Amino acid sequence: MKGSSIKEHLGYREIFLPGEDVIITSGFTSDLLSDVMANAEEDSVLITIQAHRNSVAVAALAGIRAIIICSGRKVPVDMLTAAEEHAIALYTTGDNQFTASWKTAELLTKS
Amino acid sequence: MKPIPINTINSPTVILELIYRLKIKDVMSTPLVTADKSATLRSIQLLMRDKNVTGIPIVQGKRLLGLVSMDDIIQALDLGYIEEPAEKHMTRNLTVLEDDMPVSFAITYFDTYPYHRFPVLSKKKELVGMVTTRDISARLLLEINREVDAIERAAAKHISHDDSIVKKQTFTVLRHNFENAGYASTELKKFLKSENIDSAAIRRAAVASYELEINLVVHSEGGTITTEYGDNKLKLTVSDTGPGIPDIDAAMEEGFSTANSWIRSLGFGAGMGLPNVKRVSDEFTITSEMGKGTAIVAVIYLLK
The missing domain is CATH 3.30.565.10 (Histidine kinase-like ATPase, C-terminal domain)
Structure with a gap:
């Protein structure tokens, strides 16, 4: 699926989308960055509450294309800057990780 | 408010080392000027003038309940509830720092939030101090003076970087x-x-x-x-x-x-x-x- 469909179909807030839309083929939900680093698949979307630039660093290293920040947590400016630098799409939602995960999974199955 | 002109990402190494080495507890103000939740806003206003501070944490024992700022006092004078207890009008849901966090966190907080001061809690969640931008800049200037002095003394010493080899x-x-x-x-x-x-x-x-x-x-x-x-x-x-x-x-x-x-x-x-x-x-x-x-x-x- 395209990164932009997270906004279009789930109504999540788009904080950043790289000039060229990202293509996502799977998802990973975790708040432990070591877990993400070790186990997330490439070309996935990371669903987490860790709203800080280290999540972007891990995403860039693990080949993750998009991050959904859950539970209404705010994205700090330096996180946005890092996302821009590494071309990683960034979304926020009031949904918790469980809800964001099944909604995203549904979206992934459809497309 | 002007951002603190220290970049927590690519400032000179000396500065970065400083802001990660120094802990919030090294820069925060103590002893604390606090007030009880039953204190009137009037008494807090007098306390502010007396102690020359612009924000007073409201506590029960060592537990932080809220904060009364100069803005809260002005509002109280404006709307005529200056004789009422702090408990009723104090700001709750405070953003706090922990005493063993590096100073870099405080700098990021001041740049992220519109507040002029943050209460500092210990690991046991007890209020142990307050930190303002002034506390940070004063301590940083002191440390920077020391570092510059050391650098001047060791001007000949130079740090080698081994990044000329690609591999x-x-x-x-x-x-x-x-x-x-x-x-x-x-x-x-x-x-x-x-x-x-x-x-x-x-x-x-x-x-x-x-x-x-x-x-x-x-x-x-x-x-x-x-x-x-x-x-x-x-x-x-x-x-x-x-x-x-x-x-x-x-x-x-x-x-x-x-x-x-x-x-x-x-x-x-x-x-x-x-x-x-x-x-x-x-x-x-x-x-x-x-x-x-x-x-x-x-x-x-x-x-x-």
Whole structure:
């Protein structure tokens, strides 16, 4: 699926989308960055509450294309800057990780 | 409010070291001027004038309940409830700092939130101080003066960087520099990509170097990570200057962690770091001496 469909179909807030839309083929939900680093698949979307630039660093290293920040947590400016630098799409939602995960999974199955 | 003109990412090393070495408890104001929740806003206004402060934490024992700021007082005068107790009008839901966080956190908070002061809590969640931008700048100027003095004295001494060789790079990693964590690994990944290394091998290299980098940030007093590439191998050499690992076997166990609560709140310190490095490496050695430091060598075969 395209990164932009997270906004279009789930109504999540788009904080950043790289000039060229990202293509996502799977998802990973975790708040432990070591877990993400070790186990997330490439070309996935990371669903987490860790709203800080280290999540972007891990995403860039693990080949993750998009991050959904859950539970209404705010994205700090330096996180946005890092996302821009590494071309990683960034979304926020009031949904918790469980809800964001099944909604995203549904979206992934459809497309 | 003007942002604090210290960049927590790419300021000079001396400054970065300062803001990660100094803890909130080193810069915060003590003793505290506090008021009870039953105190009237009028009495708090007098207390502010008397003690020359612009915000008073409201406490019960050592527990922080709220804060009355100059703005709250002006509002009270304006709307005519200055004789009412603080409890009724104080600001609740405060953003707080912890006393053992590095000063860099306070700088980021002041740049992120519109507040002029943050209450500081201890690990036991007791109010132990207040921190304002003035507290930070005063202490930083003092330390910067000291550093400049030291630099002037040691003008001849120069730091060598070994990044002229394409296949070998050394990165300095500072204690608690979370903002920069991952820099060395990102550079390494870029380089391996440019060498057309297989993506699974790049992933293993990235996992190892990132976990090692994070370990330096979280646990060490600072150190270096050296990446050497050649002969279809990647060798990562990490060394730090302390404090050392008391029980290496325990540290190698998945789930074992000595990280504190705010490090865990960032998603680190789950006790997966060293086991992850060992898992992705083809050769792995670790030695550590208390008070001296830890040395790790991890080798990843890039052709498999």
